[in-house]
Amino acid sequence: MDIAWLRDFEALVAQKNFSRAAEDRNVSQPAFSRRIRALEEEVGVKLINRQTLPLSLTPAGEVFLPQARIMLRTYQETLERCQIIDAAGENVIRFATSQSLYMTHYKTHIAPLVEKGGLDIDLNSTSWAADQFVSALQQRYCDVILTYWHPSMDFLAPLEMGKCEYLTLSRDDFLPVSRVGADGPIHQLRKGGNKPVSLLSYGTASALRSVVDNTLRQNIDGPKILVVNRNALAISVKAMIMEGFGLGWLPRELCKDELQAGQMQVVGNDAYIEKLEVRLYREKDNRKPTLNTLWDDMKLLVEAQTDRASG
Structure with a gap:
């Protein structure tokens, strides 16, 4: 995918007109139109609804636009980082x-x-x-x-x-923790009750995902678990725990202030604590x-x- 196509697409979204967007990108309109079609062929779907005036995005185009901006921003940041490293x-x-x-x-x-x-x-x-x-x-x-x-x-x-x-x-402890309410931890890691334990876990991108999965495999006789959310970042898991959506595992160093303040509490027994x-x-x-x-x-x-x- 040519990075210029993403800039063309962004210009067309802003101008909502092929002629003005081509002028903005300093190319002829036929060449600009060919580049937009090439982008759509690369993506495999129509991104521009050409039947409306002014032009509008298709549903797929609406999804693609924020991702295109992320790709352009990442590309620019990468160039800047490379130039800084080379200069240094x-x-x-x-x-x-x-x-x-x-x-x-x-x-x-x-x-x-x-x-x-x-x-x-x-x-x-x-x-x-x-x-x-x-x-x-x-x-x-x-x-x-x-x-x-x-x-x-x-x-x-x-x-x-x-x-x-x-x-x-x-070294750090990897702890199962819950937010504390008026009557103690909102979520408990123990058997009993009709509802499964709500777990805020990690996505496949996270290094900590395997540790949580391993811990649960080692405690197969524990309570039923319902994963209600997965996130790549421990910071985000912590935020969800503090909102009371479920319990989750966090490095002690990351939640020591909340533990000390009584806002969080370790739940479950020592079998659920891992060493990192x-x-x-x-x-x-x-x-x-x-x-x-x-x-x-x-x-x-x-x-x-x-x-x-x-x-």
Whole structure:
């Protein structure tokens, strides 16, 4: 799909007229019309209703328009990121992490070392699918990924078997929690009652989906579960829990304030609590000097934490 076709489509939506849109795009009307038809052929449906005056979108066109704008925005952001990285050269360390880990671990554990060392960071806090983090590291789209780790996360296996190394930055509990009402937790993770337990879970794009599924498989004698929503982001699952739509699993670090304030409560017994590691991964043969500096600093930090814990 030609990116110019998306810009043509956006111009036609704005102008609602082929002639004005062609003029806006600085091409002849016949050429502009051919490009719109090529876009429709690529998508496989009619996007423009040519029988109305002014022109309007078909139902499929209404669906396609916001996605076209997302693609154009993503394309532009990618160009800008590439130009920034190229201009900065080999001194930039490219990070990739999820929104929840950015909020709970990057800012507190890594950012101080970055500032202390005067390092240049290109931070991609993203909603990528879990396996995209792995491919991004393998293809050198990023230098470091910050991710949760659990034995059930098969998508990380290629890194463990490949040319990668990791540091365990910290450990966290993965807790089943519910919002607290006047009489205690609104949702309980226990047998009893006629209604199944409403679960707010994770979509296939989330690294945490496999941990929830694994936990439920290990507790097959537990209550009946009804998944009422799936989301890619732990932040979004947390928001839904706080609205009272169901219970869900969250890393303790992400909900510690709500637990301490009594707004959330852990439900279920210890069998439903999983242990997570927060890991940094990089390829061993990535010898970018600034990356080596940060990695060595992180090693010292982890060793100091281990010494304090054992002492």
